Amino acid sequence: MTAEEFVSQAVEVWARPEAPAAREQTGFFTDTTLCIGCKACEVACKQWNQLPGDGFTWTGNSYDNTVALSATTWRHVAFVEQMDGQNHAPRWLMMSDVCKHCAQAPCEEACPTGSLIYNEFGNVYVQQDICNGCAYCVAACPFGVLDRNHEDGKAHKCTLCYDRQKDGMTPACAKACPTQSIQFGTVSELRERARRRVEELHARGETDAYLYGNEPAGEYSELNSFFLLKDKPGVYNLPEAPRRPSAHLKPNYAASFAAAIGLAIVSALCFGKRGR
Amino acid sequence: MTPIPHDDGYYGLPMLKRPLWGWEIALYFLSEGISSGSFVLGTMAELFGDGRHKALTRHARYLALAALAPCPPLLIADLGRPERFHHMLRVVKLKSPMSVGVWAMGGFSGPAAALALKQFARLEWMPGRMLAIAGLPFAFTMLAYPGVLLSTTSNPLWARTRYLGALLATSSMASATSALAVAAALDPKSSDSTREALHRMEGVAKAAESVAMAAYVATTGEAARPLMKGRYATMFRIGAFAVGIALPALITFGRKKPGRTSTVISGVLSIAGAAALKWAIVHAGRDAVEDASLNRAVTRADAAHPGWAPEVAVRTGVLAGSVGRSS
Numbered sequence: 001m002t003a004e005e006f007v008s009q010a011v012e013v014w015a016r017p018e019a020p021a022a023r024e025q026t027g028f029f030t031d032t033t034l035c036i037g038c039k040a041c042e043v044a045c046k047q048w049n050q051l052p053g054d055g056f057t058w059t060g061n062s063y064d065n066t067v068a069l070s071a072t073t074w075r076h077v078a079f080v081e082q083m084d085g086q087n088h089a090p091r092w093l094m095m096s097d098v099c100k101h102c103a104q105a106p107c108e109e110a111c112p113t114g115s116l117i118y119n120e121f122g123n124v125y126v127q128q129d130i131c132n133g134c135a136y137c138v139a140a141c142p143f144g145v146l147d148r149n150h151e152d153g154k155a156h157k158c159t160l161c162y163d164r165q166k167d168g169m170t171p172a173c174a175k176a177c178p179t180q181s182i183q184f185g186t187v188s189e190l191r192e193r194a195r196r197r198v199e200e201l202h203a204r205g206e207t208d209a210y211l212y213g214n215e216p217a218g219e220y221s222e223l224n225s226f227f228l229l230k231d232k233p234g235v236y237n238l239p240e241a242p243r244r245p246s247a248h249l250k251p252n253y254a255a256s257f258a259a260a261i262g263l264a265i266v267s268a269l270c271f272g273k274r275g276r
Numbered sequence: 277m278t279p280i281p282h283d284d285g286y287y288g289l290p291m292l293k294r295p296l297w298g299w300e301i302a303l304y305f306l307s308e309g310i311s312s313g314s315f316v317l318g319t320m321a322e323l324f325g326d327g328r329h330k331a332l333t334r335h336a337r338y339l340a341l342a343a344l345a346p347c348p349p350l351l352i353a354d355l356g357r358p359e360r361f362h363h364m365l366r367v368v369k370l371k372s373p374m375s376v377g378v379w380a381m382g383g384f385s386g387p388a389a390a391l392a393l394k395q396f397a398r399l400e401w402m403p404g405r406m407l408a409i410a411g412l413p414f415a416f417t418m419l420a421y422p423g424v425l426l427s428t429t430s431n432p433l434w435a436r437t438r439y440l441g442a443l444l445a446t447s448s449m450a451s452a453t454s455a456l457a458v459a460a461a462l463d464p465k466s467s468d469s470t471r472e473a474l475h476r477m478e479g480v481a482k483a484a485e486s487v488a489m490a491a492y493v494a495t496t497g498e499a500a501r502p503l504m505k506g507r508y509a510t511m512f513r514i515g516a517f518a519v520g521i522a523l524p525a526l527i528t529f530g531r532k533k534p535g536r537t538s539t540v541i542s543g544v545l546s547i548a549g550a551a552a553l554k555w556a557i558v559h560a561g562r563d564a565v566e567d568a569s570l571n572r573a574v575t576r577a578d579a580a581h582p583g584w585a586p587e588v589a590v591r592t593g594v595l596a597g598s599v600g601r602s603s
Binding site: 014134217234261 | 289290292294297323325326328354361364366374428431438439442444448449480481488565572576581583584
C-alpha cells in the first residue's frame with residue numbers, strides 16, 4: 001500500500017454517504033414448537049455468509065455440537081431433552097437461536113466507532129469496514145450473541161442477511177427452514193402472526209407456549225427477532241429478564257463525578273489556607 | 277445421558293460471552309487515573325495554595341504527562357484491529373462511555389502536554405492557569421468514566437451496582453495523591469506544609485475509597501462472588517484492601533507528618549493496591565460470565581424487570597416452585 005492509499009483509506013472513515021431511505025422494519029419470528037432440529041438454518045447461514053467451520057467436537061449435549069452463537073456461528077440450534085417426566089410428558093425441545101435484533105440494542109449503544117447501526121430495515125448491523133475490535137459490544141450484549149473473531153479482530157453477528165434483503169430475498173436461514181419454524185417478515189406482521197399462533201396452541205391445550213421478546217419488558221426494549229418458547233427462558237440459555245446496560249448511566253455518572261469532584265474540593269481545602 | 281434438571285439452564289454453558297479486556301485495560305485504568313488525578317491535584321494546589329505548593333504542582337504537571345503517555349499505546353494494543361484506532365474519532369457518542377472516555381482523553385492531552393512543556397521549557401508566555409482550568413473538565417471525566425464504562429455492560433460483576441464508577445474514581449484520586457506524596461518525600465525542595473497537606477489528602481482519599489469499595493461490594497451482592505471467592509479474591513482482598521488501604525493507613529496512622537521513608541513505603545503500597553484493585557475487577561469480569569447459574573440468578577424477573585416470564589406457564593404449574601428460587 002502506498003502512503004497515498006493509506007491516507008485516503010484513513011480519511012474515508014469520516015465520509016458519510018447518504019443513508020438509504022428507511023423501509024418497514026423486518027425481523028425473525030422463531031417458533032420453537034415447529035423446530036425439528038435439522039440444523040438447515042445453521043448450514044444455510046454458514047454457506048450464504050461464507051462463515052468458516054468451527055472444528056468439530058462431540059459435546060455430549062444431546063444433538064447440540066455447535067454449543068453457542070459466535071463470531072462465525074450466527075444460527076445455533078439448541079437441543080433440550082426433558083425425559084424425567086416431572087412436570088409433563090417426556091419431551092425434546094429444539095430452538096434455533098439467533099441475534100435478537102433488539103429495538104434498543106445495548107451493542108449499538110455501546111459501540112464507540114458507530115460501526116454498529118440500525119440499517120434501513122431496522123436491523124442491528126455491524127459495519128465491517130468501521131469496526132476496530134474494541135469489544136465493548138461483546139461485554140454489552142445481554143444474550144451473549146456478539147463475539148470478536150480472533151482471525152480478523154472484528155465483531156461479527158447475524159446481519160439478518162442484509163445483502164439478501166437488499167435484493168428482496170428472504171434471509172438464508174428462513175429460506176432453508178423446512179418447517180417454517182423460522183419466519184421472516186415485517187415486524188408488525190410477525191407479531192400478529194405470533195400472537196395468533198400462541199392462541200392456537202393454547203386452544204389446543206399447549207398452555208405453556210408463550211412469546212419471548214414480542215413487547216417491551218420494563219427497561220428492556222422489544223426484540224425484533226423474537227421467539228415462541230415452551231419452557232422457561234433459562235432452559236434455552238436465555239435470560240428471563242435481561243437488564244438494559246445503559247438504564248443507570250446517569251446515576252452511575254452522577255455518583256462517579258460526585259466522588260471525583262468531591263475529592264478535588266477536599267484537596268483544595270487541604271492545600272488552601274484552612275489546611276495549614 | 278444425564279437428564280437436565282428443570283431449572284439448571286443449558287448444560288451449564290455460559291449465557292454471556294467473555295469480556296476480552298485484559299492486562300492492557302487494567303494498566304490503562306491505573307495509568308490514566310494517576311495522570312488525571314495528579315492533574316487535578318496540581319491544579320487545586322496552584323489555584324488554592326497561595327504559592328505554598330509550587331514543588332507539588334511541578335511534580336503533578338510532569339506526572340500527568342508521564343502517566344498519560346502509555347495510555348494510547350495500551351488502548352490501541354487492546355483493539356482487535358489496532359490500525360483502526362482512529363475510527364474511535366468518527367463519532368461523538370455520549371451514550372457510549374467508551375466514546376466519552378476517548379474524547380475526554382483527547383481533550384485532556386492538550387492541556388496536560390502544554391503545561392508540562394511550559395514548565396520544562398520555561399515558556400512563561402503560556403497561560404498556565406487558563407490551561408489548567410480548561411483541562412479540569414476532561415480530567416474529571418477521565419477520573420469518572422472507567423467504572424461507568426464497565427457498569428454499562430451485561431457483566432454481573434460490573435453492572436449490578438451504581439458505585440463501580442465511584443470506586444475507580446476514588447482509587448484513582450488516592451493513587452495520584454500517593455504518587456505525589458512519594459515525589460514530595462523524595463524532593464528536598466518540597467515544603468513541610470506540602471507534605472502535611474498531601475498526608476491529610478491521602479487519608480481522606482483512602483477513606484473515600486474504602487466507603488466506595490464497601491458500597492460496591494454490598495450493592496453487587498451475590499454477583500460479587502467471582503471477585504470475593506474466585507481466583508482474584510486474594511488479589512482483591514489482600515492486594516486492593518489490605519496492601520492498598522489497611523497497611524498504608526497502619527504505617528502512617530495518627531501521625532501529623534510521617535517520615536519520608538514511611539511516606540514512600542505507604543505510597544508505593546497504595547499504588548500497588550490500586551493496581552491490584554483495577555486488575556482484579558477487570559479480570560474477574562471474565563470469570564463472572566463462566567458462572568451460568570449466577571447469570572440466570574441476576575437476570576431473574578422481578579417487579580421492576582418483568583422480562584418475558586411465562587405467566588401462563590407459572591399458572592399451569594410448569595414453573596411451580598421455581599420462580600424466584602435461586603439455582
